[in-house]
Ligand SMILES: Nc1ncnc2c1ncn2[C@@H]1O[C@H](COP(=O)(O)OP(=O)(O)O)[C@@H](O)[C@H]1O
């Protein structure tokens with residue numbers, strides 16, 4: 001075995017360490033040889049110098065050679081003892097690389113696993129939502145009222161604003177199309193049908209998923225990360241019963257109310273344009289509005305709101321429970337929840353649109 | 365023969381930090397009441413006291429994270445409570461802080477966490493960053509965890525990783541909040557050894573919050589004890605053990621008399 005001995009400088013620091021590394025690199029090291037650093041001349045090492053020793057050891061190991069230090073005394077020896085693990089050979093980091101098909105398969109399996117988890121949550125949550133309030137114990141009414149205040153009452157202003165402005169915009173756009181034919185008054189009908197069936201429900205759901213959906217996901221994810229969920233489980237409490245059901249019950253009550261408010265706000269917003277720009281007298285405008293308002297349209301909107309409510313809570317909870325890692329995971333899952341919320345809302349909306357298209361088509 | 369972190373000459377015994385008549389509130393609540401203490405260069409000072417007596421709060425004031433209601437905190441004569449933001453952050457680079465729960469950034473691996481202060485303002489050779497990180501991690505016994513995420517570590521590992529990050533820049537003063545809480549006895553004792561070697565080899569000053577008796581006896585040069593926001597004792601550990609102050613006696617004898625009555629005020 002060939003041995004290469006290299007003497008160290010008397011002060012090992014940032015600069016002398018670098019030249020030492022250069023010296024080791026320039027000397028040819030025989031494969032399977034030994035490199036010995038002779039520390040007997042060294043009187044002081046600082047931590048930067050120690051870092052260079054780590055780098056030198058690493059280089060020597062990368063040349064398939066052995067690395068040793070010898071001759072250290074006193075404090076230098078103590079220092080070397082302290083950093084010894086850094087001078088030892090590092091195991092290669094295993095890089096697991098997946099092939100393309102393996103990757104696709106892995107994704108698919110992950111997705112199926114997630115669906116299975118989601119189905120379980122859905123079943124449990126619905127079970128506890130239907131049973132929860134009627135069981136004497138376990139349902140926390142105080143908690144429910146808090147949730148209603150947080151999810152519903154606090155969302156009133158923003159919901160009103162968004163729908164009001166949307167109504168104004170719709171009114172503006174559609175008036176530009178039909179006003180030239182002298183049919184401006186029909187904008188009132190259009191507004192009622194659009195907001196009752198579609199826009200109020202969707203707009204409100206988007207607002208609520210950004211507020212409440214994100215909040216639910218972040219809250220549950222944080223609870224998961226801080227072992228609060230584990231604590232609940234260990235007390236024998238059912239997570240769906242304790243955390244999910246009150247939220248579903250609260251939002252199922254809030255969403256239709258907010259949506260109804262959204263309908264009114266949208267129609268009011270539209271009427272501003274009708275009355276002040278199209279110059280239709282309020283009497284005529286609101287008469288037309290009431291004429292075109294049908295219970296079935298309103299019911300359709302409110303029914304959708306209930307489905308949206310359940311979806312938003314479940315998607316939020318599902319993503320919250322799936323969190324991995326700490327604060328970063330919480331952020332990722334919150335984003336994922338809101339994106340999934342909005343996607344689900346549009347899909348559900350489309351299904352409703354199809355069903356109602358064939359069952360009871362909208363007519364002016 | 366000298367071995368220093370970052371080439372500093374340690375003049376042991378000289379006053380490094382001086383806290384004078386510190387009073388501080390959280391809202392209306394008085395948390396620290398007229399706290400004064402000095403930290404000398406190269407010493408290990410422990411801050412003792414029961415849970416909730418304001419130890420962490422004192423530490424956060426000493427590193428300039430919180431502003432006191434009144435009083436001053438001087439580093440080599442300069443008051444940090446009156447400092448501008450950028451002047452303060454320049455000073456803070458000379459402090460290493462290991463937080464109670466680690467305070468590691470979750471989105472980075474342990475190694476990247478340690479590398480962060482080096483990258484940001486270490487004026488370190490890019491080539492040297494990786495070996496420094498490995499050096500610090502091997503000092504705290506975490507070589508294997510370099511590429512792991514903080515969420516994959518246990519509580520004790522998080523603490524040691526936090527210490528490795530605090531030591532990254534070889535700061536002259538290291539603040540350590542409850543280093544051994546939640547560690548097994550072997551690990552806790554290993555950490556004490558580590559603190560002692562660091563002080564000896566790198567000439568660092570440690571300000572440590574703890575209530576582990578074993579650890580206090582092993583590492584502390586001096587101790588200061590807080591109770592309900594007031595300093596009830598300052599002196600060496602031997603003096604503390606012999607002290608007649610009831611609260612201090614109670615602490616060192618691990619008695620819980622009047623525990624309930626006292627803590628429910
Ligand atoms: N951010 C905060 N806001 C209000 N009160 C706080 C805050 N942090 C701590 N406290 C209170 O200040 C007191 C001291 O806290 P702390 O310094 O964390 O105690 P410890 O000695 O256990 O580290 C405690 O009574 C605690 O309730």
Ligand SMILES: [Mg+2]
Pocket residue numbers: 419420421464541
């Ligand atoms: Mg504390």
